[in-house]
Each structure stands twice: as structure tokens, then as C-alpha cells.
Amino acid sequence: MRFMMIVKATKDSEAGALPTEEQLADMAKHNEELVKAGVLLAGEGLQASSKGARVRFSGAKRTVIDGPFTETKELIAGFWLIQAKSREEVVEWARRVPFEDGEIEVRQVLELEDFGPGEAIQHHARLREQIARRSAKP
Amino acid sequence: MGTIAVTAVDTHRAIDAVWRIESARIIAGLARIVRDVGLAEELAQDALVAALERWPASGVPDHPGAWLMATAKHQAIDLLRRRTRLERKHEELGRALETQRETVMEDLDAAIDDIGDDLLRLMFVACHPVLSTEARVALTLRLLGGLTTAEIARAFLVSEPTVAQRIVRAKRTLAEARVPFEVPRGAELAARLSSVLEVIYLIFNEGYSATAGDDWTRPALCEDALRLSRILAGLMPKEPEVHGLVGLMEIQASRLRARTGPSGEPVLLLDQDRARWDPLLIRRGLAALKRAHELGGALGPYALQAAIAACHARARTASETDWARIAALYDALAQLAPSPIVELNRAVAVAMAFGPAAGLELVDGLRSEPSLKVYHLLPSVRGDLLTKLGRFDEARAEFERAAAITQNGRERALLLERATACVRVPVPPERL
Numbered sequence A: 001m002r003f004m005m006i007v008k009a010t011k012d013s014e015a016g017a018l019p020t021e022e023q024l025a026d027m028a029k030h031n032e033e034l035v036k037a038g039v040l041l042a043g044e045g046l047q048a049s050s051k052g053a054r055v056r057f058s059g060a061k062r063t064v065i066d067g068p069f070t071e072t073k074e075l076i077a078g079f080w081l082i083q084a085k086s087r088e089e090v091v092e093w094a095r096r097v098p099f100e101d102g103e104i105e106v107r108q109v110l111e112l113e114d115f116g117p118g119e120a121i122q123h124h125a126r127l128r129e130q131i132a133r134r135s136a137k138p
Numbered sequence B: 001m002g003t004i005a006v007t008a009v010d011t012h013r014a015i016d017a018v019w020r021i022e023s024a025r026i027i028a029g030l031a032r033i034v035r036d037v038g039l040a041e042e043l044a045q046d047a048l049v050a051a052l053e054r055w056p057a058s059g060v061p062d063h064p065g066a067w068l069m070a071t072a073k074h075q076a077i078d079l080l081r082r083r084t085r086l087e088r089k090h091e092e093l094g095r096a097l098e099t100q101r102e103t104v105m106e107d108l109d110a111a112i113d114d115i116g117d118d119l120l121r122l123m124f125v126a127c128h129p130v131l132s133t134e135a136r137v138a139l140t141l142r143l144l145g146g147l148t149t150a151e152i153a154r155a156f157l158v159s160e161p162t163v164a165q166r167i168v169r170a171k172r173t174l175a176e177a178r179v180p181f182e183v184p185r186g187a188e189l190a191a192r193l194s195s196v197l198e199v200i201y202l203i204f205n206e207g208y209s210a211t212a213g214d215d216w217t218r219p220a221l222c223e224d225a226l227r228l229s230r231i232l233a234g235l236m237p238k239e240p241e242v243h244g245l246v247g248l249m250e251i252q253a254s255r256l257r258a259r260t261g262p263s264g265e266p267v268l269l270l271d272q273d274r275a276r277w278d279p280l281l282i283r284r285g286l287a288a289l290k291r292a293h294e295l296g297g298a299l300g301p302y303a304l305q306a307a308i309a310a311c312h313a314r315a316r317t318a319s320e321t322d323w324a325r326i327a328a329l330y331d332a333l334a335q336l337a338p339s340p341i342v343e344l345n346r347a348v349a350v351a352m353a354f355g356p357a358a359g360l361e362l363v364d365g366l367r368s369e370p371s372l373k374v375y376h377l378l379p380s381v382r383g384d385l386l387t388k389l390g391r392f393d394e395a396r397a398e399f400e401r402a403a404a405i406t407q408n409g410r411e412r413a414l415l416l417e418r419a420t421a422c423v424r425v426p427v428p429p430e431r432l
Helices: A021-036 A087-095 A119-136 B008-034 B037-058 B064-087 B094-113 B115-126 B133-143 B149-156 B160-176 B186-208 B219-235 B240-253 B279-294 B301-314 B323-336 B340-354 B356-364 B377-388 B392-405 B409-424
Strands: A002-008 A040-045 A053-058 A061-066 A076-083 A104-108
Touching: A002 A087, A021 A040, A021 B219, A040 B279, A076 B219, A087 A104, A087 B008, B008 B037, B008 B064, B008 B115, B008 B133, B037 B064, B037 B115, B037 B133, B037 B160, B115 B133, B115 B186, B115 B219, B133 B149, B133 B160, B133 B186, B149 B160, B149 B186, B186 B219, B186 B240, B219 B240, B240 B279, B240 B301, B279 B301, B301 B323, B323 B340, B340 B356, B340 B377, B356 B377, B377 B392, B377 B409, B392 B409
Parallel strands: none
Antiparallel strands: A002 A076, A002 A104, A040 A076, A053 A061
């Protein structure tokens, strides 16, 4: 089973403040623990929402809204993708993250198997495959 | 909104999670002190029982791993104290006991700092050649994978008492053989490491194509093996074959979803919907293979197998597969580790690259091989090649033979289907 540990944004992350040396070292140590335990599949930190944008859908209409966005706590600042046996195991990993404030949300990855079979899903999977192959090429 | 209602059930699930994360390290740290893997596991289990008793009331501590370690540590000290008391009944205890106690405390603290090395020792001991293969597998899953006896029993379709017995016997064997708690050095290391890799790959394969039962795959077991291999790669980052095995398993695991059809039936590699292959695992596998190559291990048996898996992973469609390269990789593998099964695979690759007749010639050379007498893939491959050559009567007989040999229900059904198909769809040989 795969889970995502989603890091919620904070005032600091939204201000584009870079972590201190100490915070970086703590985070590197934590990531190393995840790697050593064989559970870390992927993980990234994201830049502030001021460098992002939103595309909003309403019927056929698309509205593009440039960042920054105000509702800081609802924004995402990064993620880890974890392989684990249970949600509790991921919660335990999340508890160990060396944060002093903020929030981590734990969510289980919806695998393609969780949908029924259908042409749209096949198409989606094929697209994903093309993207993967492009980046997998040596 | 979620609430903070922590029930006893929640606590038990949290304890399970902590156990899964911490047990191997706790057992490994204790084993170094008490010099007995079995005893170390019992002490760790005692600490777990203490947690199960206390945490539902007190709540899960902030550092549950450290709590378990400290509890187990105290139990270890009590035990050593009792032992010392017995052994030295007639001797002067006094200071000796205190000295020993202090040493133990220091050792334990050092053990916590040095836990990586202890984990590695634990892996090598659990996969020690003095144990039977079954015992190595059970002990590895129990001590390093954090699986319960019940989980291991379910995974291998044997009864719980059987697994429990296997583990008890394995621990006794290790104690009686006085297997030292250490990572072997020099020439012994290579042989012992290959035993560790073999055990992990065996676990993976049992999940990847279950040898018995109604399910064609058991993905959870593949995940356990992957996790163990990634842990090992972190502990032995300079061993190319460890990365080779990681690469092989990541790439093979990427196909897990595509290997099973809608009603649970097996789907063969070339018939798989490649869109269902997991791109993240492929990427991770290719990266691990690259590391094996960078460390100079391109010609190791696992790196070679990973390279073969990578050939499939890189081919966008089955028809784009570089079979000539796969045949060459199998050739290298056959020279390195000659085995009839490798030869059989080489024959398949040769058939794909240079035509079914060339492949069949190689397969026919293997028919007298005693170790393949009960290997269902030999008649299955032969049936496949005979079908391609239009020799349907012979093909049907081979598929039926393969079906009679396999112990996997799903696979048997597929083979019988192919046998029937040999009659239904006769293709004139000139159209092949």
C-alpha cells in the first residue's frame, strides 16, 4: 500500500523563507531514516504559492488565477510518498517529522485498481506511461 | 473533522505500527548484548507486551521506539543479573555485578548508536547457512520484516503452529551452532551475502508468482521483500549486487498490477497491458541498476537479471523488445551461473530474436535435464514454441503436461485453456 504524507504550507514556507542549516540537517536525517527503513518511494518540497497558479473549472469555462493564495493552511508545501502496511504506520512516520509547527496530512494513494475498468482509465494509464518513459530514458 | 477519541483498538493498531518500524532495530541491538538472537527476540516481545499493557491507559509515548528499547534494555539487565546470580552463587558477587551492569549499560547505549551494523548482523544471522531455506525465510520475515507468525503462515499457506515451530527450531539451531552475531569478513562475505540476497528474492518470488494456492500473486509479500532489500542497500551501499537485486525487484514489481487479469487470472509478460506497469517503480529500478553498474557490478547475477527486466521495461510495446540483447544477457548469466532454468529463459529469448525453431532446438536439449522434470515452465515453453511452429498436437500434449505439474490453480487453468486452444485455432504453418 502507498500513502502520501502531505506537508501543509506555513507562513514561512509561503514567504519563501528557506530552512535554516539546522532545519535542513534535521530534515536530511529524517529522510535518511525513511530511506534506511526502506519505505520512502519519492518526496519533494514545493516553492511558495506566489510562484504558482490555479486553473478553475466551471463547465466549459477555465479561469486562470495567479498565486499567491491566501488560505495558507490549505496549501501544500511538499510531500513524501511512502510504502507501508497500514495507515497507522504512516501516522507513526509522520509523528517523527522534525517540524515545530504546521501540519501533515496522511492520505492513502488511490490505485488504478480502485476504479472499475473503463476506456478513460486505460487512456489515463497510457498517458502516465508515456510520461514515465520519457523520464526513464537514460 | 476527526476527533481525538483514542480507543484501545486504536492504541493496539498504533503499537502494531511502532512494532513494524522498530522491532528489527530493537532485536538487533539486544542481540549484540545478549549474544543470542532468540533471547533478544523474546526480550523485545516482552517489551511489546509491556507496551500493550500500559499504552492503552497512558497513551502512546512521544518516542515509542525509545520506550520499547529502554524497556527491553531493563529486562536484559534483569536477566543478566539473574544469570550472574545463578552462575556465581558461590562466588563473590558484589562489585563484579556492578561492573557488569555498567558495561551492559554502556554496551546498550553504544548499540543504539550503532544500530545499522547490528541490523546487518541480524540479517546475516537470520540467513545463516546452518538453517534450512524455509527457516531462513521465516526468521528473516519475523526478525527483520516485523511480521507476526500468523502473517508468515498466511503468506506461505502453512499453519501457524508450523511457522512457530520453524522459528523456534531455527533459533535453537543458531544457539546450538553458536553462530556468532557478526557480519562475515573476507572470502566468506561473498557467499554469505548471496544467501541473504537469495532469501530476500525467494520472499519476493513467493509473492510474485505464488507456488501454491488460488491467488496468482501476493503483492504484500513483494512489498516486504522490497523493503528488506532497500534496507540492505542502505546498510551495504557499496555492494553492487544488492543494488542489482533492488533493481530487479523494483522493475518486476512494477508489473504486478498487469500480471493479473480482471478475474484474477495470470497475464503473461508479452500479453500485459504495459500502461498498467508502475512508472515510479520502473524509474526506481533503473536507478538501482545504474548504481550497480557504477559500482562495477554489471556482470553480477542479479544485475544481469535486472538488466533483462530493464529491457522489457524500456520497450514501449512487446514487439519493440530487444530480444537479441536479452538473449545476450541470458548468455552472460548462463556462463556466470549455469542453470537449466537460465538456459530455458535463454531459449525463449533466442526464439523471440531468431525464430521458434532456434529456440526449440535449445529447449529440446533441456528435456533430459533431471532438475526440470517437475518444472512446469519447460513443457509450457515447449508448447508455446510448438504452437508457433504449427505443431498443435504436440503443443497440446505439452500444455497438458505443464498443467498437471503446476501447483498454482490459476496457472493450471491458463495452461488448460492454452491446451484447448491448440485444437480450436489451427493456423496453417505457412502463415506463421
